[in-house]
Amino acid sequence: MKKVIALGGSNSKNSINKILAKHAANELENTEVSVLDLNDYELPLYGIDLEAADGIPQDAHNLLKEIKKADGVVLSLAEHNGAYSTAFKNAFDWMSRIDGKLWSEKPMLLMATSPGARGGATVLDIAKGRFPYMGGNIVADLSFPSFFDNFKEGVIADESLNMQLKRAVDKLQEAL
Secondary structure, eight states, X not given: OEEEEEEEEOOOTTXXXXXXXXXXXXXXXXXXXXXXXXXXXXXXXXXXXXHHHHOSOHHHHHHHHHHHHOSEEEEEEOEETTEEOHHHHHHHHHHHHHOTTTTTTOEEEEEEEOSSTTTTHHHHHHHHHHGXXXXXXXXXXXXXXXXXXXXXXXXXXXXXXXXXHHHHHHHHHHHO
């Protein structure tokens, strides 16, 4: 059985990105899903002086280990001021100090969502441009707009958007 991690790129306790990542990952067949929460990995704000003085925190190693042992990744990014959330960027920076190709060419479904109509499209574009240099094997991507209008009671209300997600999940399923 394949193992996939689902991760929301936010430290919000009620992260809509974690909800979307978990929903998408659970659509995969014959797959064990581990839902990761950035709040479970305590990481100080990255800085070269801190790294030189104290080394790389164990939780950065722990998070990267979860990525390494997975067969695939479902990641949904929160967009803060047009970029990654601070919590995600910080974890990403720490892990990249351990392994510059931290995504390890694992098949990845990359998404973003927000309450707004653009659905995190700007951060999704940033990640699609950056992740391949960091070992990211993005097999499908999806910007999910207007989360609270389109995701209700655990289901996707908009049929067109639901079909887009199913196609993206199918691409990840094929790549696993």
